[in-house]
Amino acid sequence: MTKAVLPIDPAALPIVTEENVLIFDLDNTLYPSSCDxxxxxxxxxxxxxxxxxxxxxxxxxxxxxxxxxxxxxxxxxxxxxxxxxxxxxxxxxHDIDLSVVAPAPVLSNALMALPCRKVIFTNASRGHAERVMARLGIADHFETIFDIVDADYIPKPEKLPYDRLLSRDGISPKNAIYFEDMAKNLLPAKDMGMTTVWVHSDSDWAHEGRDDPRIDHETDNLPVFLEMLVAKAAR
The missing domain is CATH 1.10.150.450 (DNA polymerase; domain 1)
Known part of the structure; x- marks a missing residue:
């Protein structure tokens, strides 16, 4: 298991069950922002x-x-x-070189072990998301992708895409746990009732809103954070 730098209190983490839906941003969330x-x-x-x-x-x-x-x-x-x-x-x-993104078997195993639905929620395109997920080796773990086209080109953190995602995929916000590298994008999600997790990014512009109390949890190592959720769910 890769060591996380940011301390995490396991007792404070949510217990993931089959009723939950894990919602993930794509870029700089499912892979390290250092890939740039x-x-x-x-x-x-x-x-x-x-x-x-x-x-x-x-x-x-x-x-x-x-x-x-x-x-x-x-x-x-x-x-x-x-x-x-x-x-x-x-x-x-989005015609870019993805060779800087390494396959992520630890992330894949953690996603597979969590007993619930998982979706992608991105301001990028579906094609880009599919390429990144394939590169990481995690595509099979996700039920669906909600991209910028699905949002009628209205980006997060505008509220409309969140509403459309929840409505389209039949997600109750109280059962949703949302992972995102841009702190400000978590705030509308929390207002709707979701549990929020800020995945740290090297980019300064991703830190706007980082001190807002609507951010429930934070991590600088998503695979380790998910492994901790797996461990808690198995108890």
Missing amino acids: LFSQVSTLIGQYVSDSLGLPPEEAFRIQKSYFHRYGTTLRGLMLEHKIDPADYLHKV
């Missing part, structure tokens, strides 16, 4: 903005970040301001 896939995606987004709008790289970068902060994703800004094709965008910006 976002740098690859960010570069491709900048290239897409530059090519689509006919802008030099410096101006494209400014637009990219402006839309991200104003609309939650650069994609939504491009859709609203320039009517770009979201399918084309998602295909191109």
Whole structure:
């Protein structure tokens, strides 16, 4: 078992039963943020903005970040301001090298041992999620994926995607445990009644909201945290 750096009190952890649903964000949650896939995606987004709008790289970068902060994703800004094709965008910006993501047998075994439904909830595309899950070796453990298309391109932490996920997949929030690297994305989930787990990220922008009392648990080692849930469920 890999040693967790952040101390966790087993007595404070929830007991996972068949009634629970584990909801996982994808990027920087199911794999370590040190893989830094976002740098690859960010570069491709900048290239897409530059090519689509006919802008030099410096101006494209400014637009990219402006839309991200104003609309939650650069994609939504491009859709609203320039009517770009979201399918084309998602295909191109997720055409990245996943070799930096190592297979995760400890994570896979922990997921398999937890006796409940498991779903992916991501602001990325279904295709990207499927590729990452295949690389990690965990695809078989998940019932479904809820991606940015399912959310009508409205990103977390807007409340609409959470409502749609729960409604589509018949999830009661009181039975849901939500794992996410972006602390602020946990806050709407807690307001709805979910148990929240912040998975630490190296990215500064993922720390917004980290001190909010609506975050129930935190970990810097997801596989170890899940193994502790397995151990508690087996008692």
